[in-house]
Amino acid sequence: DAKTTQPPSMDCAEGRAANLPCNHSTISGNEYVYWYRQIHSQGPQYIIHGLKNNETNEMASLIITEDRKSSTLILPHATLRDTAVYYCIVRVGGSNYKLTFGKGTLLTVNP
């Protein structure tokens, strides 16, 4: 699976959009981009995933560049409860895949 690079930490003001970047310059054509987050001491939680197109769900939006070498997770109106470590993961498609977690980005939402 392709390696990802994320900033170790970011800050965001409550109510503002949080934009979390991820670099995956070695991604191959059949690899998906996944985002999970881990609120302190809890198990990770799935947020969103995508292959080529931008995706949006009730939690977040995922913007993938046209060359697919980077992506941005957007939390449109961050709240204090969004303070967590956010993991960007790239994995091949298919049913028998394994998730590989890096160190992620610690997002701190400030009041």
Place this chain on the structure above:
Amino acid sequence: NAGVTQTPKFQVLKTGQSMTLQCAQDMNHEYMSWYRQDPGMGLRLIHYSVGAGITDQGEVPNGYNVSRSTTEDFPLRLLSAAPSQTSVYFCASRGLAVSSYEQYFGPGTRLTVT
């Protein structure tokens, strides 16, 4: 649905003791896995299973055994605990269909080996 449950929540062991961490899911998921997370680190895959009777090693399998006799349960056994196994352990499950993209995690077991 209870989702993925883990017991115990906390455990303290002495070096050399054995124990089993329990994991159960009620979503009829074929795929189950165990991760460990050390302070300030990401999760590392220990063992995984794609169905009853089928298990395989992950990134850090040494010192751990698993078995999968039912779809619901995937226990993790430490045969002789070592201080290096002090960690938080997470169990996870998901379906095997290509459309089953979301992996569900349990609340974790915090293990200290003295």
